[in-house]
Amino acid sequence: MADLVSELRQRASALGFDAFGIAAAEARPDLSEKLQAALAAGWHGDMDWMAETADRRASPVALWPEARSVIMIGVNYGPDSDPMAALARRSSGNISVYARNRDYHDIIKGRLKELAGLLSRRTGEAVKVFVDTAPVMEKPLAQAAGLGWQGKHTVLVSRQFGSWLFLGAIFTSAQLPASEPMAESCGSCRRCLDVCPTDAFPAPFQLDARRCLAYLNIEHKGPIPAEFRKAMGNRIYGCDDCLAVCPWNKFASETREAKLFAREDLREPPLSVLLALDDAGFRALFSGSPIKRIGHGRFLRNVLIAAGNSGDRALLEAVEARLEDEDALVRGAAVWAFAQLADGERVRRSAEAHAAGERDAEVRAEWAAVLPEVV
Known part of the structure; x- marks a missing residue:
């Protein structure tokens, strides 16, 4: 054996x-x-x-x-x-x-x-x-x-x-000789717990997915909860913070053949490019990628939250265009992002133009959170 x-x-x-x-x-x-x-x-x-x-x-x-x-x-x-x-x-x-x-x-x-x-x-x-x-x-x-x-x-x-x-x-069904189990070796280190931007760990070795950004921007189907939007930053798919700070990473093998290299176009894609993607473009860009599984709407939701956090007013026109998207999930995220980037008067004009005719309750709630007196 x-x-x-x-x-x-x-x-x-x-x-x-x-x-x-x-x-x-x-x-x-x-x-x-x-x-x-x-x-x-x-x-x-x-x-x-x-x-x-x-x-x-x-x-x-x-x-x-x-x-x-x-x-x-x-x-x-x-x-x-x-x-x-x-x-x-x-x-x-x-x-x-x-x-x-x-x-x-x-x-x-x-x-x-x-x-x-x-x-x-x-x-x-x-x-x-x-x-x-x-x-x-x-x-x-x-x-x-x-x-x-x-x-x-x-x-x-x-x-x-x-x-x-x-x-x-x-x-x-074969009875094979078992390997020696690995003992837990984290010691007193808690870097992964302390770096979490949303306090998703109730205690060491425990994860509350409801507070985890990777869960929220991949698995969660609805709007990103308001309390986590700022913390999400520009994380448009997943979150590596707790993995990246692990001190054991410094011992990772440097054998290049053992690594799966990133596609250059997925290392740091510009939000301006991603905001312009239609469904066909989304499917083409992420063909063969796990990102494709969350669908165009959820992906745009994530990109819009990142745009709102960017402080980049050059994205404002692309964000504003998504206020009329056919997907309510996208429209709702666009409302929040638009309000982060635009001045108050521009937000008011858009609210007056869009909120009254909005039929989706969650999108109306987004407008109400921005300008309650308009909705």
């Missing part, structure tokens, strides 16, 4: 995987209790699928009763520059590092299937492959498999790659 594990590890490396480990399928009996506590607190926000799949999510065996072992792999996606630096360039959009290239699901899944196929051929046992598309708690399983530990920001931290690992899993 040791020879098989060695062969699998070598093949994983040849396929471009940077981390490899094995956990017993029942290595984390504590997951059900932790998950139920988070759901009971409402920290999942409107991600209803987490509650709906809670029973299966709590254990690999609950998801697939034949599972005996779980192979966990990791791919380093560490950036070649500090993603925090882009937050100061407010006329450009800041996209989370993981989304600056092809969708990682597509990148990893094919390789993972090849590795799983090798395991199946060598053992005759059944295999199932997962890359964040099923109710699997990858991070605690990766900790059990020795890839790293869940940091205080709840993201997996690796001694070799810091907070920058894509994860994938192979469930198998």
Whole structure:
């Protein structure tokens, strides 16, 4: 069996995987209790699928009763520059590092299937492959498999790659020797907690998604709550703050081949360009990107919030044009952004022109928040 594990590890490396480990399928009996506590607190926000799949999510065996072992792999996606630096360039959009290239699901899944196929051929046992598309708690399983530990920001931290690992899993009915679990090694450090712009961590190792900017600008379907708009800055997709400040990042591998480089046009795209995108342009620009999944309306919502935070009056005409967008979500964000950039008289004239005929209650509420006496 040791020879098989060695062969699998070598093949994983040849396929471009940077981390490899094995956990017993029942290595984390504590997951059900932790998950139920988070759901009971409402920290999942409107991600209803987490509650709906809670029973299966709590254990690999609950998801697939034949599972005996779980192979966990990791791919380093560490950036070649500090993603925090882009937050100061407010006329450009800041996209989370993981989304600056092809969708990682597509990148990893094919390789993972090849590795799983090798395991199946060598053992005759059944295999199932997962890359964040099923109710699997990858991070605690990766900790059990020795890839790293869940940091205080709840993201997996690796001694070799810091907070920058894509994860994938192979469930198998084969009984494989388990790796040594990784002990939590955050110590007294709390940089990830202190840097969060919205105080999304109720306590170390706990995340309230309802306050997390990555949740709000990706998963959340409605308007960005007013209390978080200023904090959102120019983050138009995701938020890397808690990952980027992790001190373990300094030990990340410098092996260029192991990294997934950002597309140049997605490093810091100008907000002026993004505001002008129609649906076809949005789909073309983000073809093959995870950003495409949130849709044109939600994306424009995010870009408009960033425009409002930019202080760049050169964006004002493009923002004003979105006051007449056919999507109410976009119009509502445009109202807020317009009010941040325009002078009071111009805001008043636009409110008088648009608010009276606005049929959407949420957009009318945005106008009322700006100029209550007009609505």
